[in-house]
Amino acid sequence: MPAATMRRRIAHLDMDAFYASVELLRYPQLKGLPVVIGGGRRSEDEAFKGAQADRPLNKIPVAAFPLLQGYTGRGVITTATYAARQFGVGSAMGLMKAAKLCPQAILLPVDFTEIRRYSNAFKAIIGDIAPLMENRGIDEVFIDFTAVPGGQREGGRVLARLIQKSIFDATGLTCSVGVAPNKLLAKMASEFNKPNGIAIVFEEDLHSKIWPLACRKINGIGPKADEKLQSFGIHTIGELAQKDIDWLIDHFGQKTGAWLFEAAHGQDERPVVLSSEPVSISRETTFERDLHAVRDKAELGAIFTQLCEQVADDLARKGYVGKTVGIKLRYDDFKSVTRDHTLPNHTGDAQTIRKIAGLCLKRVPLSQRLRLLGVRVGSLMKAEEHAEFMKNEPVALINKAQEATDSIALEWQLF
DNA sequence: TCTGGGGTCCTAGGACCC
DNA sequence: TCTGGGGTCCTAGGACCC
Numbered sequence A: 001m002p003a004a005t006m007r008r009r010i011a012h013l014d015m016d017a018f019y020a021s022v023e024l025l026r027y028p029q030l031k032g033l034p035v036v037i038g039g040g041r042r043s044e045d046e047a048f049k050g051a052q053a054d055r056p057l058n059k060i061p062v063a064a065f066p067l068l069q070g071y072t073g074r075g076v077i078t079t080a081t082y083a084a085r086q087f088g089v090g091s092a093m094g095l096m097k098a099a100k101l102c103p104q105a106i107l108l109p110v111d112f113t114e115i116r117r118y119s120n121a122f123k124a125i126i127g128d129i130a131p132l133m134e135n136r137g138i139d140e141v142f143i144d145f146t147a148v149p150g151g152q153r154e155g156g157r158v159l160a161r162l163i164q165k166s167i168f169d170a171t172g173l174t175c176s177v178g179v180a181p182n183k184l185l186a187k188m189a190s191e192f193n194k195p196n197g198i199a200i201v202f203e204e205d206l207h208s209k210i211w212p213l214a215c216r217k218i219n220g221i222g223p224k225a226d227e228k229l230q231s232f233g234i235h236t237i238g239e240l241a242q243k244d245i246d247w248l249i250d251h252f253g254q255k256t257g258a259w260l261f262e263a264a265h266g267q268d269e270r271p272v273v274l275s276s277e278p279v280s281i282s283r284e285t286t287f288e289r290d291l292h293a294v295r296d297k298a299e300l301g302a303i304f305t306q307l308c309e310q311v312a313d314d315l316a317r318k319g320y321v322g323k324t325v326g327i328k329l330r331y332d333d334f335k336s337v338t339r340d341h342t343l344p345n346h347t348g349d350a351q352t353i354r355k356i357a358g359l360c361l362k363r364v365p366l367s368q369r370l371r372l373l374g375v376r377v378g379s380l381m382k383a384e385e386h387a388e389f390m391k392n393e394p395v396a397l398i399n400k401a402q403e404a405t406d407s408i409a410l411e412w413q414l415f
Numbered sequence B, C: 001t002c003t004g005g006g007g008t009c010c011t012a013g014g015a016c017c018c
Helices: A017-027 A043-052 A095-101 A113-130 A154-172 A183-189 A203-212 A222-232 A237-242 A243-252 A254-264 A296-319 A350-362 A383-394 A395-410
Strands: A010-015 A033-040 A077-080 A107-108 A133-135 A140-144 A175-180 A198-200 A281-291 A320-331 A334-348 A371-380
Touching: A010 A154, A010 A183, A010 A320, A017 A033, A017 A077, A017 A113, A017 A243, A033 A095, A077 A095, A113 A133, A113 A140, A113 A154, A140 A183, A154 A175, A154 A198, A183 A203, A203 A237, A237 A254, A243 A254, A281 A296, A281 A320, A296 A320, A296 A350, A296 A371, A320 A350, A320 A383, A334 A350, A334 A371, A334 A395, A350 A371, A371 A383
Parallel strands: A033 A107, A175 A198
Antiparallel strands: A010 A140, A010 A175, A033 A077, A133 A140, A281 A371, A320 A334, A320 A371
């Protein structure tokens, strides 16, 4: 097909209840039952695994699985099976709350190794069929159908079906696909016929298929923006589209206002990109109980050091060094604060990160109990490029930067 | 019984330089 | 002595997403 007659066709593919579906493949005896995935760090999980270690996974009796009932911890739901969702439980809900709504649900821990394996598998299948694919997390991708053979047929439906079938045949997993002129509309469309559905949207469908939807359905409009829109009496995308751009800019700012206007009119020119460089790498953890900086100093210090080591490991494994070291903490009232410090030179060293993060911690009030501590490294640079750069940099400058870092680190004492 | 972990992007003010 | 902008970097917080 000549390029001139090709219409831009962008697909958004979303795996159906991904984590839960992967678990159901391993434990087919749980099919049709309410199952909730999430939590982690529970002694029951270990006890369960230990007790079932000598049995094939699909032979473990249903009665042996741990139930949500009696859960006491700070975990949240990652995914729930459709059977569990009927009880009103869903992603991001606290497990304690879910236990009240559906105590009979089976609670499984997240098995990241297995999830990652399936994620790589379904993405490889897509990549073989349509190479211009953009990762959007573990269970979602955008795919540019425009120039792919079959990508234009029935507005993309033929290719979407082929991809769905290929993924199902290889993994046993289902997904939902939306195909539209751009990412914004494709993302909305993939939700239309969940699970295992396909939805095709054209420019001319804007009034009938998009405008009746709630503003919240636009990827990028969250609870806050929605609340503000509601306060102006704007509930649907159609109502948003009736506002003129100057009014939106006046009330939402230059950038957001202009974006809202475009989104409401189904406009989005963002390209599908194969890969992008990370901006920051971080680790954080919520404690099993709130900790006090003074009374639980030893415990907190050990966790802090471990987080720094994990970040350093992640940096090394992914091949990056960073210049900005930051911490995040969350108090028992859920308020968060961050502090960061930019070094004169890049680093990936656990001890340097630990010392700079320790200095950041000293700049924060610590009288209140903490529920979370995190460590982040930003202003990243590829480790190889950094090494190359350092080779060409005069030795005197390198030493000067190193001395500056060391002198900052020397002040380290509290943690 | 509150609310995980890993990210990105935007805003806004201040420092500093030209 | 006063008064400008513009550009960039740094820091803190917050919205949002998966």
